[in-house]
Amino acid sequence: MINAGWYPADNIGLLIAVVFAFGGGAQVIAGCLEFFGGNTLGFTGFTAFGAFWWSLALYLLFFHKGVAPAFAGWYFLLFGTVSLALWLGALNESRALQFFFLNITVSFVLAAFGHWFNSTVCIVLGGYATLMLAAVSIYLAFAAIVNESHERIVLPVGAPQ
Numbered sequence: 001m002i003n004a005g006w007y008p009a010d011n012i013g014l015l016i017a018v019v020f021a022f023g024g025g026a027q028v029i030a031g032c033l034e035f036f037g038g039n040t041l042g043f044t045g046f047t048a049f050g051a052f053w054w055s056l057a058l059y060l061l062f063f064h065k066g067v068a069p070a071f072a073g074w075y076f077l078l079f080g081t082v083s084l085a086l087w088l089g090a091l092n093e094s095r096a097l098q099f100f101f102l103n104i105t106v107s108f109v110l111a112a113f114g115h116w117f118n119s120t121v122c123i124v125l126g127g128y129a130t131l132m133l134a135a136v137s138i139y140l141a142f143a144a145i146v147n148e149s150h151e152r153i154v155l156p157v158g159a160p161q
Helices: 009-036 040-063 069-089 095-116 120-150
Strands: none
Touching: 009 040, 040 069, 069 095, 095 120
């Protein structure tokens, strides 16, 4: 919401708290559970993004001073590359999961471009892509919970082809 321009950056405190607890902590725990369930894609995705969120929060809190924006762009491109690999790995998964990984790849690339070229347009577009990503994530979570509890597909996620 901050990158999309809905709220000013001085609201970052709440975002950092959510990033540490949910973005970092919960995702790393979910990744560990996916590992024990034998789901390599889930393990890699959850732990990589959990690590991203923790590193982003640490960067924003303690380490951002003196970092050139172009250098931060490489940080975002690194995670965009990881996301691209996960998207390729998800091509035999549900359409919603494929869209998730494609969307997060686009979000990271837009963040990288925004930092490299000091482009507010790329940052704002990346913010909107991230909001779409959040909506897809919530839908995927709802679908997993509802479909499993009803033992049938109530919320479709698009069968892989």
